[in-house]
Amino acid sequence: MTPALYDKALFDSLSxxxxxxxxxxRGRFExxxxxxxxxVSLEFADYRDYCLGDDIRxxxxxxxxxxxxxxxxxxxxxxxVPISVLVDLSASxxxxxxxKADYAAQLAVAISYVALKELDRVGLxxxxxxxxxxxxxxxxxxxxxxxxxxxxxxxxxxMTSIDEAxxxxxxxxxxNGLVFVLSDFLTERGWQEGLLRLLHRGDRIVVVQIxxxxxxxxxxxxxxxxxxxxxxxxIELTVGxxxxxxxxxxxEKRLQELERFAARHQVAHVVASTDLPIRALFHEVFxxxxxxx
Numbered sequence: 210m211t212p213a214l215y216d217k218a219l220f221d222s223l224s225x226x227x228x229x230x231x232x233x234x235r236g237r238f239e240x241x242x243x244x245x246x247x248x249v250s251l252e253f254a255d256y257r258d259y260c261l262g263d264d265i266r267x268x269x270x271x272x273x274x275x276x277x278x279x280x281x282x283x284x285x286x287x288x289x290v291p292i293s294v295l296v297d298l299s300a301s302x303x304x305x306x307x308x309k310a311d312y313a314a315q316l317a318v319a320i321s322y323v324a325l326k327e328l329d330r331v332g333l334x335x336x337x338x339x340x341x342x343x344x345x346x347x348x349x350x351x352x353x354x355x356x357x358x359x360x361x362x363x364x365x366x367x368m369t370s371i372d373e374a375x376x377x378x379x380x381x382x383x384x385n386g387l388v389f390v391l392s393d394f395l396t397e398r399g400w401q402e403g404l405l406r407l408l409h410r411g412d413r414i415v416v417v418q419i420x421x422x423x424x425x426x427x428x429x430x431x432x433x434x435x436x437x438x439x440x441x442x443x444i445e446l447t448v449g450x451x452x453x454x455x456x457x458x459x460x461e462k463r464l465q466e467l468e469r470f471a472a473r474h475q476v477a478h479v480v481a482s483t484d485l486p487i488r489a490l491f492h493e494v495f496x497x498x499x500x501x502x
Contacts, residue, residue, distance in 0.1 A: 305421025375403025
């Protein structure tokens with residue numbers, strides 16, 4: 210895969226953005242997101258009565274002088290959010306011009322950039338029928354270069370198994386955070402179980418369903434030999450208005466199934482055509498969907 214992953218103009222346009230994270234999480238390093246753990250930090254939270262062993266540096270002497278009551282300040286600790294980007298690199302993602310895999314790679318880089326500039330940790334998890342060797346979450350713009358390298362070294366291939374890949378991700382990633390799943394979701398092998406597993410452990414999930422123009426509006430006409438790129442099964446059929454209408458109905462059913470699941474479980478679900486510029490995806494679609502703070 211060799212998309213133009215470094216795009217300074219795109220990065221400049223994303224420089225003022227940050228991702229929203231709602232709910233409890235426990236980051237490990239000081240960052241820019243609020244966490245409900247008490248301790249010394251940047252943001253004052255409340256007072257509580259002094260207890261033996263409390264650090265006297267946090268006694269509020271003004272309150273003591275005014276109310277004759279010893280209290281200490283408590284704070285909201287600002288910590289990083291682990292942000293994980295799971296990228297489907299199965300054979301079906303190689304379809305389109307640009308391919309869905311190239312679009313997913315460019316989007317993964319843009320997500321990584323926005324997260325890393327906010328001092329969050331970013332991990333990359335490519336997958337097809339199984340999870341590929343991951344790039345564990347790290348801070349710093351050196352991680353962005355590793356994301357480049359990992360994506361450039363990968364070629365789409367194999368079948369899609371979202372449930373298996375998400376299960377493997379959950380097993381090796383122990384802390385909850387913000388999880389992006391980039392895939393066309395055009396699979397018969399299931400995705401509900403994997404998403405539910407992440408929801409159960411407290412992740413906030415953003416599903417980006419990436420579809421090509423060929424997925425949305427096939428240009429096939431007449432007698433055609435269709436080959437499934439993942440299974441190599443083939444079928445010959447005559448494509449006309451009735452066939453295209455049936456295909457569109459089937460695609461709409463798949464889209465609605467994922468949309469209903471997302472609405473029921475408070476998952477952000479975004480449909481992105483590969484002809485939608487990444488900048489517009491962030492500034493218009495992500496903002497409208499509550500993905501950005």
